[in-house]
Amino acid sequence: KAGVTQTPRYLIKTRGQQVTLSCSPISGHRSVSWYQQTPGQGLQFLFEYFSETQRNKGNFPGRFSGRQFSNSRSEMNVSTLELGDSALYLCASSLAETGGIEKLFFGSGTQLSVL
């Protein structure tokens, strides 16, 4: 069974640009979560999608957005990039079983560098 796939693996952008990152979850997983990892702030939750609906959101500005498609694939978008947006962006998928806390399966991430 294929794991969580994130593309691209590396990305370099300049301030003010926008970027879109892609995530394909494990087959059969309907929940996709996004995390930002930086040396200073560590791992921080961005948002979670289930059946094309955002169910949960972290404390990030509106420049960070996401969506999920009917096949459970997800994209996240960052507009008007700032230097501080440089980070490893990790996507995770889960079965979102009812009645319990999901075990998250993570991808290898997209390393975004903003110059």
Place this chain on the structure above:
Amino acid sequence: AQKVTQAQTEISVVEKEDVTLDCVYETRDTTYYLFWYKQPPSGELVFLIRRNSFDEQNEISGRYSWNFQKSTSSFNFTITASQVVDSAVYFCALSEGSGGTSYGKLTFGQGTILTVHP
């Protein structure tokens, strides 16, 4: 607000030594789950264990063992007879159980960098 503290930023050991990674958590919820993840240089977080707040039994899986103590709000992780392949960053994480699901949100500690030397 919930919080996870991993006080050990870096640990360096020689192969075959035992090593314990500490994790202390804070939450107001009575129902919660604790996790450990491993992050090798490739970047992906690898799931190691999930434990709910009602199950205080220690767990052993091969060379790995976990000690959960609600009285001290700790969930420590021990690697016995460490190997070079154990070198990675290890994260402890907490998920609250309100509503029966956390909707993908985990609160992570800052991580402990473990280096095992041959």
